[in-house]
Amino acid sequence: MSSEPNVETKVASPPARRQRVMSGMRVTGRLHIGHYWGALQNWVKLQDDYDCFFGAMDWHGMTTAYKAPKEIAPWTREMIAEFIAWGVDPNKSTIFIQSRVPEHVELFMIFANMVPMGWLERVNTWKDAIEEMKANDTHNLGRFMYPVLQAADIAMYRAQKVPVGADQISHLEISREIIRRFNHLYKAKLPEMxxxxxxxxxxxGLDGRKMSKSYGNSLYLTEDTExxxxxxxxxxxxxxxxVRREDPGEPTKCSVYGYHKLYSSAEDIPWVEHGCRTAGIGCGDCKARLAENIEKVSKGPREKKKELLNNPGLLDSIIDAGCEKARAxxxxxxQIVRSNMKW
Structure with missing residues (x-):
């Protein structure tokens, strides 16, 4: 009889499959801090828990930049360098350029033929911006059909999750409706994101309005020097x-205080609150501390981005690998779509 101990053998369970996330940014120029706090900083967190696909969406950018398409390519490279500089890891996430994956347009055309016109006419971002679009000559079919391409972008990677703020849920709902209609027509099972x-x-923005390049009120992520x-x-x-240095104020009524809550330490916040309410500090003091703290956060990514742009071979290899993986x-x-359609 064997003298070996009786050891119970356990077969390890396969790792749970991570859910897939897809998100992207429209290529319209350099990124400002609204892009970071609105999306990019969240992407960095998500990549540790999800299978992430993050895109530089240059076809979407063309809807407004069609008169100057030569600007889109350098903007796109800079955007991807920005993604990486701020912490999106090509080894954890798939980073791609939308136009380098032509299947986006093919799926867009499939969806476009089954989406009723009325769905698009009801989209608030289309209705609300019609006069502005007419004024700057961007009242075009590309912008009208933007939600269809957006649905194709998400479905392209069979994403289950799309990171959005609460005010953006309605924008995502039309994508869900498009996928739902496709699944109903062709007995398919594309994920309803x-x-x-x-x-x-x-x-x-710097003037208190919404931050926008068109308003000239943006703080850029890395383009702005110290x-x-x-x-x-x-x-x-x-x-x-x-009005005067000795006048007390209320920090919650000041844009600078909101920025401090994003960029400054737990020690700085009480200094701002107490100093403002008692006139113990002036607005110049408060702004100087904020600028110093923003620079502390921005310096590293600024240098990383510069390194990437100065090493085009490395950046190209990252882009090529991401686009290859995305296209696969x-x-x-x-193949799934065509099989369901029996086409």
Whole structure:
């Protein structure tokens, strides 16, 4: 009889399959801090728990930049360098360029033929911006059909989750309706993507309005130098009650305070609150501390982005690998789609 101990053998369970996330940014120029706090910082967190596909969406950018398409390619490269510089890891996430995966357009055309016109006419972002679009000559079919391409973008990677803020759920709903209609017509099982709700802080522009390149009120993620940051922060609107240095103010009425909550330490926040309410500090003091803290956060990514752009071979290899992986998944999806359609 064997003298070996009786050891119970356990077969390890296979690792649970991670859910897939898809998100992207429209290529319209350089990224500002609203892009970081609204999406990019959340992407960095998600890549540890999900199978993530993050895209530079240049076809979407063409809807407004069609008169200057030569600008889109450098913007796209810069955007991807920005993604990586701020922590999106090509070894954890698939980073791709939308136009380098032509299957996006093929699936878009399939969806476009089954989407009723009325669905698109009801989209609030289309209705609300019609006059603006007419004024800047972007009242075009590409923007009208934007939600269809968006649905194709998400379905292309069979994503189960899409990170959005609570105010963006309605934008995602039409994508769900399109997928639902496809599944109903062709007895298919493409995932009906669910919103992955994320808390998105309000980041106003320098003048207190929505941050927008068209308003000229943006703080750029890495394009602004330390000197630029100080100059721009000094332009920020503050509590109108603080007319003179000795006037007390209310920090919650000041844009600068909102930025401090994003960029400053737990020690700085009480300093801002107490100093503002007692006039113990001036707005100049408050802004100088903020500019210093933004620079601390931005310096590393700024240098990383510069390194990537100065090493085009490395950046190209990252882009090529991401697009190749994205296209392989896209081709799988089109095989599924065509099989369901019996086409």
């Amino acid at each position: 669910e919103p992955l709700l994320t808390e998105i802080p309000l980041v106003p 000197k630029d940051l100080r100059k721009k922060v000094n332009m920020m609107v503050t509590d109108p009650a603080r 998944e896209a081709q799988k999806t089109l």
